[in-house]
Amino acid sequence: ILNVEQSPQSLHVQEGDSTNFTCSFPSSNFYALHWYRWETAKSPEALFVMTLNGDEKKKGRISATLNTKEGYSYLYIKGSQPEDSATYLCAFLAGNNRKLIWGLGTSLGVNP
Amino acid sequence: DGGITQSPKYLFRKEGQNVTLSCEQNLNHDAMYWYRQDPGQGLRLIYYSQIVNDFQKGDIAEGYSVSREKKESFPLTVTSAQKNPTAFYLCASSLGLQETQYFGPGTRLLVL
Numbered sequence: 001i002l003n004v005e006q007s008p009q010s011l012h013v014q015e016g017d018s019t020n021f022t023c024s025f026p027s028s029n030f031y032a033l034h035w036y037r038w039e040t041a042k043s044p045e046a047l048f049v050m051t052l053n054g055d056e057k058k059k060g061r062i063s064a065t066l067n068t069k070e071g072y073s074y075l076y077i078k079g080s081q082p083e084d085s086a087t088y089l090c091a092f093l094a095g096n097n098r099k100l101i102w103g104l105g106t107s108l109g110v111n112p
Numbered sequence: 113d114g115g116i117t118q119s120p121k122y123l124f125r126k127e128g129q130n131v132t133l134s135c136e137q138n139l140n141h142d143a144m145y146w147y148r149q150d151p152g153q154g155l156r157l158i159y160y161s162q163i164v165n166d167f168q169k170g171d172i173a174e175g176y177s178v179s180r181e182k183k184e185s186f187p188l189t190v191t192s193a194q195k196n197p198t199a200f201y202l203c204a205s206s207l208g209l210q211e212t213q214y215f216g217p218g219t220r221l222l223v224l
Contacts, residue, residue: 004154032210043116043202043215089155098162098209099170102154 002026004092006103013080014111020076021106023090027071031095035064035075038105039086047075047088080110115139118203118216125190125197126224133188133219135203143209144186147202148172155202161186162209190221198223 005024013019025033035047048057053068061078077084087107091100116137125131135144146158157170161180175194180186186205190197200220204213 034212043217044204044213046212046214049212091155093210098168099157099160100213102156104152104154 002092002094002097002101004090004101004103006088006090006106008106009104010107010109012109012111015081017080017110018076018078019080019108020074021088021108023073023075023092023103025071025073025090025092025101026094027069029094029096030068030071030092031097032093033066033068033073034091034093034100035073036089036091037086038089044089075106077108080108082110082112084108085110116203116205116214116216118201118219120219121217123219123221124224125221128192130189130191131221133190133201133203133221135186135188135216136184137186137205137214137216138184139205139214140183141205141207141214142183143206143211144180145204145206145213146170146176146178146186146188147204149200149202158188158201160209197221 007022033050036044038044048064050066055066063076066073087105089105091102119134145160147155156172158176159178161167164183177189202218203216206213
């Protein structure tokens with residue numbers, strides 16, 4: 001059974017703090033790892049699709065790294081702002097599977 | 113304006129009734145998906161379609177049915193066989209099965 005785990009489940013930080021959270025996935029038969037942001041009352045929105053071991057992607061103050069050999073990805077937010085408050089979801093795609101396997105998400109709250 | 117739309121935003125179902133949730137996209141995407149979200153659970157795949165006139169069961173297809181007669185449309189019917197239909201339903205589309213998914217705003221289904 002393929003399992004994707006995200007930690008922590010939730011966290012709260014102060015505006016201006018930098019933070020990071022983890023997505024763990026099976027290290028075998030890797031094809032891709034997706035990160036999405038889901039703000040309350042909106043639709044999930046894609047952040048990154050990562051495919052290569054050692055990949056590092058950046059979008060503004062948000063960046064992500066990928067280690068396919070050990071099966072984890074980190075998402076970093078530098079200088080958190082209240083508008084970063086959202087649930088951050090990762091999803092794993094195996095090479096022999098057409099379906100994304102979703103984690104439960106990390107809920108981030110940024111206090112002004 | 114390209115995007116993916118779902119209607120209605122809220123839907124009420126009586127016991128024993130079938131209801132249909134609409135999903136339309138004008139992104140020219142081949143693949144479309146239906147997910148269900150319950151409190152404390154990740155996104156679970158109900159059905160997906162790789163191309164017009166083709167669809168496959170996801171992880172929790174029992175009690176649901178779909179059709180894909182047009183590229184733009186992927187309606188989901190929640191049948192009376194679905195004993196616990198109360199949930200938030202998200203539709204998504206992507207260029208291909210392994211590409212970034214774009215989500216609609218969701219439909220919340222409640223049972224009267």
